[in-house]
Amino acid sequence: MSAKEYIPTYVGTITKYVFIDSPNVTPQTLAIRAYEISEGLMIKETCFGLQVTGDPETVKNLITELRTVDPAHIFVKDRGFPPGDPRRCRANLGGARPGYYGHEFESGLFRYISHGLMELEKNAAPTVTPLGKKRLDEGKLPLNKLIEIINNEEAQ
């Protein structure tokens, strides 16, 4: 097997996804705002928001500024690959980008998180019922029910 040399690109940069799920702000509006304050960062507009690539400190400043547009409805995630990377971009692979399904699932929960963030803004310490560990038997067939089924089968 011949080994090929790998020369990385965008070394020293970071990439962040910016998801927007707001009734008032569209991804396009957010992209325009990002371009206004981009300071030479690479910005890619997407259907869900943006991808921002560049020097870590500048990206951080841009994200902080973008969050002020709609704090409860903007979500930011770190990304390993730069935008358009042929190893990940669906233009080269076909079908949905790997990782898309995770985003799709969690995007469905944004409304609860946004509600939580807005409530937290109104009341800094709300009384809540803590969400804990998933019980070991959650969603499983209870033991006594299994015994009952076995007994019924044996009786027949």
Next chain:
Amino acid sequence: MAKVFIFPATSLILSDMVERWGHEALGAATGIRERIQTPSLDSPPLQMTPEDPKKGLKYAAVEVPCGVRGRMALYGPLIEEADAAIIINDADLSFGCMGCARTNELVLYMIRQQKGLPILDITYPKTDDEGVAFVTQIKEFLTGLEGDKNE
């Protein structure tokens, strides 16, 4: 600023929550970025080289499949580096092939074995009220980490 390991390591919501309150999220992106920005031999798509399953021997025995050891080479150092961890317990999305499923079990085991590592166990919200609980619990946990650091 504390380094917080997130599980699932690709979670968008956890990554956002941790950074929103001024901490650093340690997830899959952190490890992948390190690999794809380091010159080495070409090993697409994730630049996981044959060296990685060897590094994974630190976390899993030699008879464990190399898929698990390779994944552990990615997550193991992040867990060791972490000052805290947030675990979503009903994250079915992280279930992939058997390699992913077994790695998830090992990752959770390893997190719980780290002595003195603060852990927040949580589940995904399914209602608005649970959304409030989810956000409040994470905020309290992360604020507590700042307190520990200042002491």
